[in-house]
Amino acid sequence: MQVVTGKSVLNGIAVGKIKVYKAPKFEISEKTVDDAQVEMELGRFEAARLAAIDQQNELHDRAVESAGEESAEIFSVHAMLLDDEDLVDAVNEIISEEKHTAEYAVKTAFDNQAKVFAEMEDAYFRARSADIIDIENAVLGVLLGMDLGSKQGGEPAILVADDLAPSETVRLDKSLLLGMITKEGSLNSHTAILARSMNLPALVQCQEISDDWDGHEVIIDGYNACAYIDPNDDLRKNLLARKIEDDKQRALLQELKGRTNTTIDGTKINVYANIGGPSDIEAVKLNDAGGVGLFRSEFVYLNSSTAPTEEQQFAAYKEAVEALAPKLVIIRTCDIGADKQVDYMNLDREENPALGYRAIRICLTRRDFFKTQLRALLRAAAYGNLAIMFPMIISAAELNECRKILDICRNDLISEGKKVGDVQVGIMVETPAAVFCADELAENCDFFSIGTNDLTQYICAIDRQNAKLEPFADTHHPAVLRAIRMTVEAGHRHGIWVGICGELGADLSLTESFLRMGIDELSVNPTSVLPLRKKIRSIDLSKPQEQ
Structure with a gap:
């Protein structure tokens, strides 16, 4: 038996034969032509x-x-x-x-x-x-006339590869995929995203993979971030028992559909879903989310070769709010920049894009661009329950300016005889500046949604996209948790609700802490909704928290 380690994408057990996936090799001649x-x-x-x-x-x-x-x-x-x-x-x-x-x-x-x-x-x-x-x-x-389709074979297997490009990952036959192990990749790679969306155990950065494994049995132990090649009988028996128990627990989660997100002592909390576009609406319904806490509007821009028109945006937003009505759908305005770029916006390359020209900074300096989206959102709001959320706000002056532009758009639409709806207006709290100015910001908005991914990055001065810094990243850093508590307290002082839409929202080890802070809403990946509901229903806030 061989034991190898890596980074675990998902807690769980996967058992099966190994299929070593080899990327195509191209024979390129250096000959010239006449x-x-x-x-x-x-x-x-x-x-x-x-x-x-x-x-x-x-x-x-x-x-x-x-x-x-x-x-x-x-x-x-x-x-x-x-x-x-x-x-x-x-x-x-x-x-x-x-x-x-x-x-x-x-x-x-x-x-x-x-x-x-x-x-x-x-x-x-x-x-x-x-x-x-x-x-x-x-x-x-x-x-070269080569078929780049999947080379995973015709039987269910655990795929082993040096790495998987996005196109290779999408071409895989998901019905034959039991799990994945890659030598390269990160926890935010396309392979990892796919594995999480399909609830598949997977390891990345497993440096010890070998072509000799092809056809051998393997067990991926996502809980301990390792894999066992040719496991012995006792180990196989124990891990298969753990897998059976996991399957039972997933089945029990389905029984939570239709139940409330209420603690033992009667405290209720909203559990919403984070989505990337209208195509994710079915996942919201399937997992029984109470609404959408983060609708990333960037998909409209990234899926277009030119700036999307008001009508194109209106159609996309209307589809989402109409399909989920009367549930609340919170749509974040354009967060292009930093790690998301589109050629037609002609954004300069920056030394430090995470701290650069992005999100609301682009919108406030390209007013017509911003107004196009706001007009589409106001029109879509007439067909459901829509809220608008501004990202990367760092001052009351920025928020006030956003609201002025929103009011101009509303008045223009009304004067044109177009139908508009009422909207809640909120901001992403994702910078230290927003935390320290939370009282002033809360005076002019309806809600806060804490973006813990960027907030952690900026508080800890750690680039969240730099894999080399993963050993230094502490998502439970006391400063981050303190900033969340400060934000909740400031929001409640001014009578607005406060949620979390970053990755920490799905961290079950922090759920009770968040509830004790007074968090009103947690928005997570759709597949995390039912596990989070189960956790909430097991908490008793009337008793002291166990340390």
Whole structure:
């Protein structure tokens, strides 16, 4: 028996045979072509590029179905990268000037671009290197006539790979997938996101994987972040018993549908869901969430090659609020920037994008852009229960300006004879500045929603996208918990409700602490709704908290 370790994506047990997944290898010739063939090679590249764009759009649609809108956004980014003028020009120049084949030109130009990204200091841009390689493989696959479909085999198995690109992950037959182990990747990689969305145990950063494992039995122990290759009988028996118990607990969770989120002593709390777009609405219903605490409107922008119009946005928001009415749907205004970029906005690359030109800072300096979204939101509010949430607010002056623009949009729509609805207005509390100014901010909004991901990053001065800093990251840091408590107290002093929409909302080890702080709402991934409900119903706030 061999024991290997990694980082666990999901608590749970997976048992099965190993299928070693190997990425395709491309044989690229360095031969040159004569002048008469140059035009033909240019044409081949252009045809392959367009075909690859079509592939990315198809993968986007498949990803929406399997993992939701947020996970699918990467394929919209891929399609836009394939339209990048600098990248296209670099390929054409190698073909025209150096007279190489389309395959050689694509590999050379794309590899060069990937290298540039890989050497950048910022974690977000380093991650773009893998995206360039992924779309390079898509174009080469078309040029060489290779089928890049899944190579996972025809039997249920646990997949082992050096890494899985987003396109490879989406092509997997989910009905045959028992679990995953990868050598590379992070807890926020596409592989990890898919595993969590499907409730599949998985390990990433498992450095000891081997091609020799193919066909051998493995047990993934997500609780202890390890895997056992060819486990002995006693271990197999114990872990299978744990898996059976896990399956029973998941079945019991289904019995909580329709129950209230009420503690033993009678304290009620709202449990909402975080979603990436209208395609996630079914998951909200399936998991019996009380509403949507965070609707990430970025999908509208990331899934478009040009700035989305008011009508396009209105249709998307209307679909969500109408489908979930009368449940509350809180829509965060555009949070583009930092780790989410779109070419048509022409945002400069920044040394420190997490502290840069992003979210509300873009909206307040591009008023027409902001008004387009606000008008769409106000119109959609007439069809359901909609709230608007502004991200990255750091001062009362910013909030006041947002509200003034919102009022202008409302008045304009009414004067145009358009139907508008009433909305609650809230802000994301995700910076130390917002925490320290919470009393002033609470005077002019209806609710706070604490974004614990960014709040932790800014309080602890730790880049949440930098895998090297994971050993230093402490999501339970006393300063973070103190900031949450301060925010709740300030909100309640001014009679507004306070929720959490970051990752900590689903951390069951903190649920009781949050309830004792007075948190009114927790918004989590849809699959975390029922486990959170179970936890809430087991808490008795009338008794002292166990240490």
